[in-house]
Amino acid sequence: KVTNAAAQLGLGPFDNGTREDLIKANPDIIIIPSVAYTSDGTTPATAEQLYSDPALQGVKAIANRRVFFVDSSQVMTYSQFMTRAMVSMAQNIYSK
Structure with missing residues (x-):
């Protein structure tokens, strides 16, 4: 079963979580976008x-x-390319 730990912490789809959020969620897998589109110009770790x-x-x-x-x-677009992201995430989530 896959759950969205960020959503469980009350974070929205474009919110940036903190290190404390990450520790609290203690996820089995972390998926990060390759580029962050944030108003403060930060980049993903x-x-x-x-x-x-x-x-x-x-x-x-x-x-x-x-x-x-x-x-x-x-993942940041509504197009046929979203299916590629879904396949990529599924491969990462379910690979051993």
Whole structure:
């Protein structure tokens, strides 16, 4: 079963969560857009930044190295390309 941990924390589709949110959610998998479209111009963390963050070492996705990126152009648009993002996410979620 796949659940949206960000939504369970009350975050909206375009909200940025904090490190504290990530620790609280303790997800099995983290999926990050390849490019962030934020008003403050921040960019998403790289997997290596997350893996090396001492505060996140107890998070299951970090401990098991299950951080994946999805092409932003495929998920931030309403087009046929969204199916590519769905396939990519499914492959990452269900791969062992």
